[in-house]
Amino acid sequence: MLSRAARSTLYAALVLTAASAGAAVPTAAVPPVDTLCSQLAERISGFNPEQCRLAGLKPSASSSEGRPLLQADVPAAQAGIKSPRRVLVLGGIHGDEFSAVVVAFQWMERLRGDRFQRFQWRFLPCANPDGALADKAHRTNAHGVDLNRNFPTPDWTTKAVSYWKNKTRSDPRRFPGKQAASEPETRWLISQIESYKPDAIISIHAPLNVLDFDGPYTPPPKLGYLRLAPIGTYPGSLGGYGGMFLRLPVITPELPTATHTPSAEQSGRILSDLIEWLNKSLPAKG
């Protein structure tokens, strides 16, 4: 395993390389949150625009096409926890996995009504808005990059493009980008991890109908109806970056379908099993 100092040096080198490619985060006019909520409601069956508008979302960067990249915090509800553990939840890093976005919003609402939950949560519920809102929704971002293959894992430079060419036969849905962290959305996600310093990362996907897990700790055997079946990591994946490189638990619920959202009760069971695992694996500090 790399030491923390070695990881920092490698990380800085990788991000500097990306920055020198001239891929700055655009700062053009950003449409308001309400507009994005309405657009998502038009696109995604079962998406509740009011739930979106009331979720306390704030734009913290903008996408390749200038859409807001949104975040919302849900604080620990139970009093007396000095430094609650932090959980970062991503929805929709693949733009055509609509159910993942809806579940992120369902969880936010549920957590806000839970007077006993002991964790501090940050939600990035629609991590690839350009992919979700393209004329025809797609997995990649607006530049045709699979964001979940664009993270600066240590093996990115040597393996990401050759893996894509040889193992996926240059599948355009899985293009890792021309270099690590080349995309504004990826750099935003990395900066969120760097600044928020989560103790665990949850990234909601579809449609494999399993529970994937990377990184330290004993994984949960199931979350709701999703059974543990580790998929492994890929060059540039979040599981490789967060789980294997940063040594954070990365939990990936893969919902059964991309378009049909679980009921609030089903997604609530996934969340309550997740909270049970977090309570057991990451007890509050101090």
Ligand SMILES: [Zn+2]
């Ligand atoms: Zn996915």
